[in-house]
Amino acid sequence: MTASQTTSPAAAGNPQRRKALTALAAVVVLAGGAWGVYEWLVASHYENTDNAYVQGNVIQITPQTGGTVMSILADDTDFVQAGAPLVKLDPADARVALEQAEANLAQAVRQARTLYANNGSLAAQINLRQADVAKAQSDINRAQDDLRRRQALTGNGAVSKEELNHAQSQLDSARTALAAAQAGVVSAREQLASNQSLTQGVALDQHPNVLAAAAKVREAYLADRRTALPAPVDGYVAKRTVQLGQRVAAGTTLMTVVPLNQVWVDANFKENQLRNLRLGQPATLTADLYGKKVEYKGTIAGMGVGTGSAFALLPAQNATGNWIKVVQRVPVRIALDAEQLKANPLRVGLSMDVTVDTQDRNGHMLADAPRTQAVAQTAVYDALDQGAAEEVARIIAANAGAGYKPSVAAASQAADAPVAKAAGAQRVASAASKAHGTTDTH
Structure with a gap:
């Protein structure tokens, strides 16, 4: 008789053990079933x-420009608001460049005034040359009359041949003077046309030379304003590396x-x-x-x-002999x-x-679908050049003369400058409040 045959009757004769095993098996089955149901209904979701x-x-x-650091207004862990200055650079070089640009604008305005003034001078020159033409024509008529009278008297010996030649020479000289006067009129008209090509159709403050000099003023004005670095958004400062007196490049x-x-x-x-x-x-x-x-x-x-x-910076090269799959x-x-x-x-x-x-x-x-809104945006840089238009208008008015009146375009720019400045400040405040209360969706 084998060992299993000897223990089988004992196990069969132990009802408590059989009940315990049955209960354990039932618990395992129920737990497995419950886990399966949970996995199917809940965990799989x-x-x-x-x-x-x-x-x-x-x-x-x-x-945006190079310079020497003069002050640091925020440090690590500091909270800053949009538009608040963080670092200020030495503005001396930028201000010198701005003053030079302003002087160049003033010079350009005065040179443009000279061009407009030359139109009247050259028009007067045309009138003067036309008067010379009339005088030369009158001299020709008088010389022709003198010559005809002397030619009529040559038959009776009342006029010598020398006097007749002298009258002919005067006529030729008058004709030469007329040609010179007519050429002078043509030259004066060409000079006027040339000068008018530099001024025709544009007002003084819209002259290309003035506009180019004004653009340089705006550029220098921006460079001066950019010596203060603002915070583009509300946030916390981290990784400050700048030091006082440091010479930084753009x-x-x-x-x-x-x-x-x-x-x-x-x-x-x-x-x-x-x-x-x-x-x-x-x-x-x-x-x-x-x-x-x-x-x-x-x-x-x-x-x-x-x-x-x-x-990754160094992507994995999986086409190798020894390869292990990594999830x-x-x-x-x-x-x-x-x-x-x-x-x-x-x-x-x-x-x-x-x-x-x-x-x-x-x-x-x-x-x-493509994105319809900006991922991120700031308005702190919109107002940097708002004062430049006012500065340009002031310089032009100071050098354009007593009778200067701004053109429609210049007046519109001057009128829009305060409005744009206020709008820029409003956009900065709006961006700051938006940054406080909303989260950008990425």
Whole structure:
């Protein structure tokens, strides 16, 4: 008799053990069934990852002109508002260039005045030359009469041959003077036409030479205003590298400004998790900074068009002899709620846990329409050149003479300058309030 045959009657004769095994098997079956039902009804509708990090716009502050740093008005961790000055450069060189441009404009206006004044002078020269023509014609008529009278008297010997030749010479001289006077009229008319080609059809303040000099004034005015570097958006200062007295060139990064009210999350899902993800699906996020007690609501705003390794600085070369398959990840952008960010601010680079509800799969996996609005914009630079038009108008009026009246175009520019300046300030304030209360969708 075998051992199994000897224990079988014992097991069969132990009803409690049989009941326990049956109960355990039932519990396992029920647990497996419950897990299957949960997986089918609930878990299959969610995708989650802890490979997610907060991202944001890191705006570099760079000067548009070179100069020496005179003052630094913001430091790391400081909050700055849009339009507030961050760094000021030495304006001495820019002001010298502006004064030179203003002097050149004044000179251009006076030279243009000379051109307009020459029109009257050259017109008077034409009248003078025409008077010379009339005088020469009168001299010719008188010389012709003298010559005819002497020719009539040559037969009786009353006029000598020498006197007759002298009368003929006077006639020839008068004809030469007439030709010279007529040439003088033609020359004067050409000079007037040449001068009028420089002035005809344009007012003094719209003369090309004046406009070119005015453009130089605006350029120098902008360079002077750009010695103060404003904050383009509301945000926090980070990575300040500029120091006092430092000579900086145009384009040098001095510091960065990070608008923390416009951050988003890049969740790197595995490639086999993407099949159910769609644009617009809701997401639930938690940050290691706050833990489970703070839960963010977000939506899928976009999906990457390639894996992270495909866009790496050194892409992987998989066509090798020794190859191991590695599951790739694709970044998925999650837009966050602005009010939640205001109540519980995040920082760039923080770790996040992301869970996406994929039950609604009617959306698109990739955007199918072009963007209709700017990704980001600022109005702090709009008002930089508003005072330039007023400065140009002042210089032109001071050098154009007592009878100067601005042209329609110049008057329109001067009238629009305060309005544009106010509109620029309003756009700056609007952009600042918008930055405080809304989140850019990425």
